[in-house]
Amino acid sequence: MLIGEVARRSGVSARMLRHYESLGLVRPTGRTDAGYREYSDEDIRRIFHIESLRSLGLSLREVGSALDDPGFTPSRLVDDLVRRTRERIAAETALLTRLRRIGAAEPAGWQDVLHIVALLQALGSESAGKRQRAALSSVEGASVPVEALVEAVLGEPDPNVAGALRWALAQSGGGGWELLAEGLGSPMAEVRERAVRTIAEMPNDEATELLREALGHSDLEVRRCAAPALAARGVADAVPTLVDMVVEEARDAEAADALTALASRPASADRIATALVDRLAGGAVGPAARRRLTQALAEIPGSTASHALVELSHDEDRAVALTAAYVLTLRDAP
Incomplete structure (x- = not known):
């Protein structure tokens, strides 16, 4: 079968078939008298194998190893693909969340968008100083979505930055209640404690209701943090x-x-x-x-x-x- 017909039947372009050949992934079994590439049934089967493996996210180098390396371990490759796919999903989810945060801030123009993006990046900085400045900026006229502040405070290990973030949230008038409720239910004790401390500093009725729920929490430290706030x-x-x-x-x-x-x-x-x-x-x-x-x-x-x-x-x-x-x-x- 000539390259044109193989391309039509496989859906792989002739150009890509030549690229596969240059990489040694698939070589036509023979040539016609006129010198044209001629693919056997086995060659075509290998092309379909290549495309199947590529659909799983393998690189062409990994495809070659999978098909030709006798010591190749499929389970290890699948585990690696699972890990990479999870990382990609996490990155895409983070991007989607950021876009939603920007949209929620209702920017009036691109300058507003850029400013919000800069603040969101600062909240995720490795520098505690930058994170703290970003938190303080959020109460100085900068439009930072409340949900972004909640996510930041729930993940903030530095007590000074966490304090600035809690103060910023209290000044913002509240919000992000669903995320704070999720924080109270986190499997991580430090996240639960950050959530209840944040709620305790917010004066809203919604915060009071969440503190009432926290008073019956299975985590003793959550209850001990909620009780003084409720008494106040x-x-x-x-x-x-x-x-x-x-x-x-x-x-x-x-x-x-x-x-x-x-x-x-x-x-x-x-x-x-x-x-x-x-x-x-x-x-x-x-x-x-x-x-x-x-x-x-x-x-x-x-x-x-x-x-x-x-x-x-x-x-x-x-x-x-x-x-x-x-x-x-x-x-x-x-």
């Missing part, structure tokens, strides 16, 4: 977690301060005092934890706390009794 918003559901933090000496000073702030709301003071008293009376906490609970109770207004302190002033633990007695003198002072 007046959400009394945070009380049990805050009391646990005092008992477990896990950022207990922060937890006690959050309880005190929440207790300034009349509806919450008795609930907080009751929760602290219950833990003191339970008998399941050690001496050090009882002292911390007493100190926390000392800052809670209301009759429930006062009555509890009177009882604690006669406690067997001298440190607890002295703390309670001292606080009572301050409460009785004019």
